[in-house]
Amino acid sequence: DAGVIQSPRHEVTEMGQEVTLRCKPISGHNSLFWYRQTMMRGLELLIYFNNNVPIDDSGMPEDRFSAKMPNASFSTLKIQPSEPRDSAVYFCASTAGPGNTIYFGEGSWLTVV
Amino acid sequence: GEDVEQSLFLSVREGDSSVINCTYTDSSSTYLYWYKQEPGAGLQLLTYIFSNMDMKQDQRLTVLLNKKDKHLSLRIADTQTGDSAIYFCARRRDDKIIFGKGTRLHILP
Numbered sequence: 590d591a592g593v594i595q596s597p598r599h600e601v602t603e604m605g606q607e608v609t610l611r612c613k614p615i616s617g618h619n620s621l622f623w624y625r626q627t628m629m630r631g632l633e634l635l636i637y638f639n640n641n642v643p644i645d646d647s648g649m650p651e652d653r654f655s656a657k658m659p660n661a662s663f664s665t666l667k668i669q670p671s672e673p674r675d676s677a678v679y680f681c682a683s684t685a686g687p688g689n690t691i692y693f694g695e696g697s698w699l700t701v702v
Numbered sequence: 703g704e705d706v707e708q709s710l711f712l713s714v715r716e717g718d719s720s721v722i723n724c725t726y727t728d729s730s731s732t733y734l735y736w737y738k739q740e741p742g743a744g745l746q747l748l749t750y751i752f753s754n755m756d757m758k759q760d761q762r763l764t765v766l767l768n769k770k771d772k773h774l775s776l777r778i779a780d781t782q783t784g785d786s787a788i789y790f791c792a793r794r795r796d797d798k799i800i801f802g803k804g805t806r807l808h809i810l811p
Contacts, residue, residue: 593744620797631803632745632790639797680744684797691799693737693744 591615593694595681601700607669610697613662614683622691623656623666624680632680638664671701706802708791713808720778722805724791729772731793736765736776739788739804748776748789783809 594613602608614621622637636646641658649656653672658664668675678698684691706726714720726734732753737745751758751765751774758765764777778785788804 622799624801632801634798634800637797644797682745686797690747690750691735692747695744 593681593683593692595679595694595697597697598695599698599700601702602671604672604701605670606701607667608671608675608699608701610666610679610681610699612664612666612681612694614664614681615692616662618683618685618692619661620684620686620691621658621664622680622682622684623664624682624693626678626680626696627676635666668699671699673701676700705800706791706793708789708802708805710803711806711808713810714781715810716781716783718781720776720781720785720807722776722778722789722791722807724774724776724802726772726774726791726793728793728795728800729769731795733794734765734767734774735790735792735794735799736763736774737790737792737801739790741787745790778807781807781809785809 596611619640623635624632626632635648636656638658656666678696680693680696682691682693708724733750735750736748738748739745749760749763751767762779766775786809788806790804791802792799
């Protein structure tokens, strides 16, 4: 299996631009998570989906952030408009369900200048 | 306080044992995990323990769980330079997995 696939791996964008991060979970996994990692705050859970339905988005920082999962094999995290404080590594992860291992992608390294 | 707490740094001499500690607040956590993150990479699951276990051993890794004190530890025997990384403690309840800030393990020659 290819594992959790994220794109882009690296993105540098200007403040105010829209950023879209993409994730393909492992086939057969029914839960998908978006995390953000910064030095100051560590790993924060932003949102997670079960069977394509958002279950808990309490970690989404503000309305500029949105996430979708239109089908079982694809999810997006969008930031519009982006700000320098959004600079972080964004990880997508998936799991087959409670009690199963959660697998992480390699991350999308976002820099907003 | 934080949901999952770990010390941020640990320095250990090569060949010695490393012990990374973690405390958590949610006593209803079902699984507790240790993940490893190398520079520029994602998180890799090292090991996990179910909440009704006290100890789990896997080659050089030993996990100890004190459920009463909500304390989890990871011991790495015979620490090698390749063990240099950030180690994350995490707890799971249902579908939600919450991570600590990570402990950066530095290996001294």
